[in-house]
């Protein structure tokens with residue numbers, strides 16, 4: 001039984017990898033393409049986007065990694081930010097572009113890119129955005145296998161300028177025990193303390209962390225999530 005009244009700042013896990021379904025990039029792409037093509041996602045911004053915009057208000061450039069339909073990208077852009085929205089799903093990227101056209105938002109660039117093949121060269125194209133930016137990753141890290149997560153941190157942390165931030169929200173291992181409405185798809189539940197241990201301190205410094213319930217509540221689901229803010233040093 002999980003006590004939902006507690007936000008857990010001290011939390012121990014058994015260290016095993018827990019996933020809802022096996023990772024297979026083709027199956028995953030079809031899942032997300034179907035999800036966005038069928039308009040199953042909301043355009044209401046997430047609670048994490050609201051917090052991050054407030055905390056990171058003095059940044060002009062936001063890189064929304066695994067942006068989905070662009071709900072949070074659009075929120076940042078509608079508050080005057082330049083946004084680079086990246087997702088491996090073509091249907092997601094089409095939705096971002098369509099919605100930005102509909103709202104006449106001109107500061108969002110949406111690109112289809114798979115982080116499993118992210119290279120320094122791909123990132124160089126966005127050099128102007130990366131110098132001082134917020135790399136925003138909501139419900140993205142747990143959608144990646146461990147190798148791609150490592151690539152994300154390695155490539156992003158070396159491409160962004162000093163003082164830039166990486167802001168992530170992701171499902172924890174405790175969340176694996178909770179019922180879900182969406183059909184099974186790949187989710188790699190993450191121990192936030194293990195993740196922070198793996199971060200290279202020569203590159204990134206932990207500025208903020210919170211773990212618990214009530215941070216990403218949506219209708220009858222109240223996911224157990226972690227939020228971390230890392231600063232490039």
Ligand SMILES: C[S@@+](CC[C@H](N)C(=O)[O-])C[C@H]1O[C@@H](n2cnc3c(N)ncnc32)[C@H](O)[C@@H]1O
Nearest residue numbers: 032066067068087088089114115116138139143
């Ligand atoms: C749970 S959704 C989150 C969407 C959005 N950030 C939000 O909070 O509503 C995860 C997103 O990550 C994308 N994704 C998964 N693996 C990816 C990869 N290897 N490269 C780029 N995007 C990926 C999926 O297509 C999907 O849009």
